[in-house]
Amino acid sequence: MLTIKNLTVAYAATPVFTDVAVTFPAGKITGIIGPNGAGKSTLIKAILGLIKVASGTVAYNDQPVQAMRKRIAYVEQRKDLDLTFPIDVLAVVMTGTYAKLGLFRNPGVAERQASLAALAQVGLSEFAHRQIGQLSGGQLQRVFVARAMVQEADIVILDEPFVGIDLPSEAAIMAILQAWRAAxxxxxxxxxxxxxxxxxxxxxxxxxxxxxxxxxVAEVYTARNLTAAFSADLANVLFTPAEATS
Ligand SMILES: Nc1ncnc2c1ncn2[C@@H]1O[C@H](COP(=O)(O)OP(=O)(O)OP(=O)(O)O)[C@@H](O)[C@H]1O
Incomplete structure (x- = not known):
């Protein structure tokens, strides 16, 4: 279980959020929702140690998360990626094995086999030697899921993995998340x-x-909470009048 306590993050002097406490259980898929600018990406960047926090702790099974960064896989938003770098799909997936190998070992046959197997699982075997910049959005997203697979992390964080991809790609990614949950x-x-x-x-x-x-989800996804986070208009679209007032 990932436990966040008293977390405060600010860019310059403006806090994005103050004193946040939340837990993410193992063996569960947890969604984070909220309007644009709500602080969702900031929260996951704080978990990943990618930004400086003003105060608070992030722990995994009571261990400070800083000590186990390698155990976290991150599938970032595609808009944040530089795709002009000349590297093929298989090489990108193999970078997922680096954390396990450490500084002084290069990926070998086993890592290559694992990466090819992950590419097969996301349905991209035929793209192994394609340049990363020459894929569609949905294919690219599946490449980064394959990279997370070979990392064999305990925690997997995905930032908007379904944006701009078709339903079969979405279903393929969801099936992998469900397998991770079962593990x-x-x-x-x-x-x-x-x-x-x-x-x-x-x-x-x-x-x-x-x-x-x-x-x-059954307790939290309510008209009252959606109104508090978004607007009453949104809650009215998603819920019947009876549900909206209950
Ligand atoms: N590097 C930064 N410097 C200054 N302010 C930032 C920076 N990154 C984000 N912010 C601000 O912090 C707030 C939270 O941003 P964040 O990206 O965490 O929101 P989000 O919930 O992920 O939004 P979205 O749904 O639009 O992706 C926003 O007001 C944003 O403008």
Missing amino acids: GKTIIVVHHDLNKVTTYFDELVIMNHGIIAAGP
């Missing part, structure tokens, strides 16, 4: 499509410059 990993997904929340996630964190609500 007891902690899976965290920043997500925008509210229609899928109740089918995709076990747990839900609703944010808007802080935590509006967190816990099992």
